[in-house]
Amino acid sequence: MQAPRREDARRQGEGLATLSEAAPRSSGDGGADGIAPLAQEADRLAQEGGRGQPAAPGTATLEPPERGGGGDPSAVLSIRPRQEVAGRGRPSADAAAGQPVPPTLWYKDAVIYEVHVRTFFDGNGDGTGDFRGLTAKLDYLQELGVTALWLLPFYPSPLADDGYDVADYTAVHPAYGTLGDFKRFLAEAHRRGMRVITDLVLNHTSTQHPWFQRARRARPGSRWRDFYVWSDSPDRYRGVRVIFPDYEADNWTWDPVARAYYWHRFYAHQPDLNYDNPMVRRAMLKVVDFWLRLGLDGFRLDALPYLFEREGTACAGLPETHAFVRELRAYIEARYGERVLLAEANEPAAELARYLQGDECHMAFHFPLMPRLFLALAREEAAPILQVLRDEPAIAPACQWALFLRNHDELTLEMVSPQEREELWQAYAADPQARVNLGIRRRLAPLLGNDRRRLELAYALLFSLPGTPVIYYGDEIGMGDNIYLPDRHAVRTPMQWSGGRNAGFSTANPQRLCAPVVVDPPYHYEAVNVEAQLASPDSLLNWLRRLIAVRKRFPAFGRGDLELIAGDNRRVLAFVRRLGDQAILVVANLSRFVQGVRLDLAAYAGCLPEDAFGGATLPPIERRPYFLTLGPHGFYWFVLKRPEGEIPEPR
Ligand SMILES: OC[C@H]1O[C@H](O[C@H]2O[C@H](CO)[C@@H](O)[C@H](O)[C@H]2O)[C@H](O)[C@@H](O)[C@@H]1O
């Protein structure tokens, strides 16, 4: 491992815009220390909520807590029901008639694209991506086939954790534009039929958030103090793991102003909110109101397991946390109808399934599957994937896994055994510079050796296994990374739009860019960029567009069951996705060599496999094993068709 980076962590905001540069909206709002009192903050939210309207009946109210501030987490919040059930921020005809709008389960058929406003496209030429820039690129995303966007945090923040350190939940970071710019972006996305979800950083704030600044000065035991988790000694919750071990030694940090320790699961500049305090829960519901009234389609719930702490536990996924998620879901559903909650919970599958029982989240990222896709590619055998699929716990019919290969963080190896982690590090991060915490800070293409066949295979699995695929911006063109940037900025470099100035990301002076563009020779923006790939019919980008278009023809991929198909070659993975009379056979060769496989497809005897891409039909399936050959890292998607159109019942 590289030398510990704890000091780096405290400096990591350097070179990036700071909140003070970005004109903090809270200063001057009143209060002796320049910080708005919470009640005033609540009033502001009420005034600004959604479209400049006062808080609607039925939304959360910030009432003074009962004395002592603690409270029973299972207690029902003070919420008055409201009759409105809106679609896209406006009551629909049904809602206006008082009828709930039936859920569409749109997220099951979605193709989600994770995008960082900061590094996607600079619309005003100041070197930093912004909402004007993102809006200008919506046509590109639509043509790619994307149907939903997930935006990383774009709120006012000192950016010491790239926005996951929120200083104001209900505004836009000035570097990214205005709330008006956000509204225009949302309207334009909706006009193209795209949904938008954003990160909701529930667990913690920045130390610069007015709530923390007030808490640290407040009297111990007071309602303001109790917005965060304090202790006189760092001995509470001993043994709870540190999530960023390269940067932090402990989950407690001494605050000289409060003269107490505060709890933080992530960086020391990210104090955990105290969800035992009903005021915190209400405050977060007001944040939810603010964005949903604007018409947002849902939230990625960041760091969801860590909301509550209890002595003697791992302080993760506690019953109290699930109780709060249920309240959050019920609150949203009663007021806004179908808005999606996507859990970011880096936990084993059995734990994840607890969020997916129908009354908490709609989706959860499949953290156990992701590293096993990479393990299967490294070992060139199907077993690691099969193991996850066989052990997969049941989830409610309306729920869905969110599948991903890469995201804005390190490729986290928290969900594999220490031996598997070592194996993955050896296979994908031989250079210690590529490692961070318990993971690997590399993008998809460098991880897979820029090998086009392996990239296509990885995408073919992402788009055919049960769940909704999530693409990380830039991975559609096989962008590289910069492991010499601090922390996870390695994988957050500017989008490469062209071979021109600043990769087409910005017209600014190159020295003013929010992050350097990639110039590593194999991934240099002059070679790897959208413009060049759009012009090349065989580019990765055009190939992926075709793959997405094919997936969209078959609802079985988003909504169907999974049937594993037995074969006689451990290097080949085979399964059928079924929905009604639609059945798609997926066969994937994990090895770099040609493979043959005999598949037990007796249940489909009589069916004709038709290639979903080219339409060629193979000989009919018989009761005896069906023989297929696959090229290196080859894969097939076959539509199983009976001559008379009937597909047999599942076994
Ligand atoms: O807001 C703090 C962090 O929350 C998310 O972290 C998640 O990613 C971590 C890896 O970087 C992972 O170890 C942890 O279990 C997750 O909660 C968010 O995605 C991070 O960017 C952020 O720093």
Ligand SMILES: [Ca+2]
């Ligand atoms: Ca800009």
